[in-house]
Amino acid sequence: MSKDFSLNESIRGIWDKMASWLDSLILNLPNFILATIIFVIFIFIAKYAAKLLDKILKRKGSQDSIRHISTKVAKVFIILLGFFVALGLLNLDTILTSVLAGAGVIGLAIGLALQGTLSNTFSGVILSFLPELQIGDWVETNGFAGEVIEINLRNIVVKESDNNYVMIPNSKIIEEPFKNFTRTARSRVMVNCGVSYSSDLEFVQKLTTETMQALFAQRGNEEVEFMYGEFGDSSINFVVRFWTDVTRNRDVLTAKNKAIIAIKKAYDQNGINIPFPIRTIDFTNKLSINEPKKEE
Structure with a gap:
């Protein structure tokens, strides 16, 4: 008898609990529906706000990386704002506090586990806004x-x-x-060369400078610079520096190619020799394997 009574009491308690939950659900159903609607509205707001921000940044000429990151951050921020507003409508302030506390702990754990990834992420944000x-x-x-x-x-x-x-x-x-290379429209290009020791060094300097000035127009305070640097093994070496339009590495190679061709033509026309290392081999051998015979 006592067992049947306790079982009935348990069933009655479960039904009472479910009834109270059902009453709470019915009472909070309007708030739940309103919170859901508010959250969905914030999602749509985030979507269209991101598109509007992207158009504004594109109109201002911002680069793609800045637009992508800015729109993503704005979208996430608006959605999170809508989530917190929805929780407030449901009177779930304690849950909201718990979520924030849990997010902090989880964020710390994830941050320690993904230090390299997070470092790249923050670096990406910095690079996106780096001019x-x-x-x-x-x-x-x-x-x-x-x-x-x-x-x-x-x-x-x-x-x-x-x-x-x-x-x-x-x-x-x-x-x-x-x-x-692209941040500066003009850059200085350097070409190294050498002339023979018998050359008229002052004439070589004058001829090379004039050749570069005729080939590459110098602007404002720019000028062609010619400097002898060293006495080499077979030549007196120099460097000539001049300014030209450079926005990528290929422009440097193109400028050097033009300069080398022009210098070689000018030197050939004026009898100036660009020497190359020469190795002399002496076949004279005074040592003999067979010793000379001694006279008796």
């Missing part, structure tokens, strides 16, 4: 040289001269120096 590095620039960094094709939250993609793509982690770009 010294933009999509389309020609850069040299970490032993690679090429055109920047993409900047994302993990790496930058560089297209090298041989048409191969290289992905370099963002943290490497931040930590290591890089050379950007």
Whole structure:
């Protein structure tokens, strides 16, 4: 009898609990529906706000990496705002506090586990807003040289001269120096050469300088510079420096190619010799395997 009574009491307790939950659900159903609607509205707002921000940034001429990161951050921020508003409508302040506390702990654990990934992510954000590095620039960094094709939250993609793509982690770009050819429209190019010891050095200097000035127009305070550097093994070596339009490494190679051809033609027309190392082999051997016979 007692067993049947306890079983009935348990069943009655379960039904009472379910009834109270059902009452709570019915009472909070309007708030739940309203919270759901609010959250869905915030999702649509985030979607269209991201598109609007993308158009504004594109109209201002911002690079692709800045637009992509800015729109993603704005979208996530608006959705999170809608989530917190929905929780507030459901009177789940305690749950909201617990979620924030749990997110902090989980975020700390994830941060410790993904230090390298997070480092690349934050570096990607910095690179996206860095004016010294933009999509389309020609850069040299970490032993690679090429055109920047993409900047994302993990790496930058560089297209090298041989048409191969290289992905370099963002943290490497931040930590290591890089050379950007595109940021300066004009650069100084240097060509090294040498002339024979019998050459008229002052005439060589004058001829080389005039040849470079005729080939590469110098602007403003720019000038062709000619400097002898050393007495080489078979020549007196010099370097000539001049300014020209350079936005990528290929422009440097093209300028050097033109300069070398022009210098060689000018030297040939004026009888100036560009020597090359000559090795002389002496076959004279005074040592003999057979000793000379002694006279008796």
